[in-house]
């Protein structure tokens with residue numbers, strides 16, 4: 001029997017950590033006397049540069065700084081004691097050096113009351129913390145080639161059916177116009193994620209509720225920066241995580257118990273949960289016991305929900321966001337859709353569960369322009385020389401992917417969507433492209449995400465063509481309300497593809 005993880009109320013520890021870090025900084029590095037990279041003057045010492053971020057959004061504020069001050073910018077978030085010193089990096093060589101060599105990793109905020117960030121974070125973890133390596137191992141074991149083939153079959157089934165609903169075209173009509181299909185696409189992405197990682201199917205309402213949870217960490221992040229009472233909201237959001245996933249977890253447990261040793265042949269997608277339960281110290285036999293004691297304890301245990309959510313968040317947010325941005329670009333380019341449809345029609349994604357060459361380039365180009373992660377952070381616990389500057393210990397290094405990917409010396413005419421840039425694979429080398437990050441801390445779920453996007457495109461283009469009104473701008477949410485970049489709702493028109501019209505399929 002395992003005791004549940006209790007939540008700490010941590011306003012005090014937040015303050016304590018802030019003061020401790022500040023004192024350590026002062027002791028270790030007399031940084032005031034050494035050169036620092038240039039940065040924008042602080043308008044408000046109490047908030048650091050948060051007010052600019054509040055006004056402009058994360059991406060745009062940081063772009064403004066890097067455009068003005070260069071590819072290394074020192075900035076400050078929050079007041080001196082609690083705040084964070086942040087080195088914003090858009091120089092490819094330094095980005096590569098930092099991402100591939102830097103061992104440690106932390107999110108921007110210290111571990112606080114709701115334990116949604118930091119060492120025990122729902123998603124981002126400290127690279128030195130054991131949970132990081134353990135999680136990576138659990139993910140990797142669920143993404144082996146045979147399991148990817150299994151995921152591929154599930155994705156195909158779900159998307160084939162879902163696309164029919166999303167792009168519904170009444171008999172006789174040649175096209176259907178849809179505005180803001182974002183939530184629908186994300187809901188299907190959510191359904192696929194739950195099916196592949198927890199082995200159960202969910203209804204519309206459950207998929208919808210789980211999708212609501214995806215928005216919580218984003219709102220929490222904004223609250224923690226801008227709202228001094230964020231602890232209250234945090235506790236409620238964490239509790240909702242448990243309530244939402246509880247019935248889903250219950251059904252998954254029922255399946256695990258009912259299938260017994262047959263799970264590996266009949267439902268290998270249950271493997272992630274089975275292995276995770278063993279990893280967290282639960283006795284599978286006792287979870288099926290008639291008295292139900294262990295089962296109740298598990299269903300109350302917040303740690304397991306956090307763990308599950310660490311797969312759900314990127315499998316829905318980052319993956320679904322990429323699908324939506326890509327859909328917009330496809331909708332602007334009928335020729336590209338035909339080319340991609342032909343390539344995907346000839347591919348066997350069940351046997352070779354990975355993106356086809358042109359699609360691989362489209363995914364790279366979409367993530368170049370719209371990196372789902374605003375940037376990748378690393379925590380410096382020792383002072384370093386970077387780009388000729390002395391960067392003190394205690395600084396967060398922040399590789400700003402948006403700026404990095406739109407550097408005209410890496411990618412001429414950087415605002416234009418052009419998958420052909422990556423025909424030469426070296427175009428992504430030298431730290432110029434880091435859509436899934438680089439090095440040992442890079443994304444563990446890349447193969448899953450790319451396969452998922454492949455199925456979305458295959459199912460869509462097998463029968464439909466998307467059209468986005470000419471000149472409709474592609475706007476994004478700039479990280480307001482979500483932790484991944486999402487496009488603002490846009491209008492798409494779905495038509496029968498020529499092939500479908502001719503063959504009547």
Ligand code: HEM
Nearest residue numbers: 124125314315318319372373436437441442443444445449
């Ligand atoms: C298009 C979709 C995705 C994109 C663009 C993406 C991108 C990223 C990026 C940039 C990082 C940061 C790595 C670093 O700190 O160096 C990351 C980390 C990670 N990703 Fe993904 N990701 C995607 C999908 C997924 C999926 C589907 C999963 C799992 C199901 C996943 C699991 C993870 C994990 C576990 C980490 C490490 C988190 C940590 O411990 O800090 N990702 N991803």
